[in-house]
Amino acid sequence: MNCYDSAQEGKTESALGVCTNCGAGVCQQHMVMDKRRFEQDSMGPPAPENTRQVLCVSCDQVLGSR
Numbered sequence: 001m002n003c004y005d006s007a008q009e010g011k012t013e014s015a016l017g018v019c020t021n022c023g024a025g026v027c028q029q030h031m032v033m034d035k036r037r038f039e040q041d042s043m044g045p046p047a048p049e050n051t052r053q054v055l056c057v058s059c060d061q062v063l064g065s066r
Helices: 004-008 057-063
Strands: 031-040 047-056
Touching (some): 031 057
Antiparallel strands (some): 031 047
16 A cells, blocks of 8 residues: 555655544655554453554644644
């Protein structure tokens, strides 16, 4: 899979991940790695943990995750 934003710029770059919001393939230049709070449901008390979230630059700007 290739990076969608790089293709729009007329370049071919391999995607390193997929945006968790829009599903576009993203290369390192167009990727934003963010931390996301996740609460795992279980029979006991919730177990809050931080996990990784990959976003493309466009979704990061719209969602304001930084």
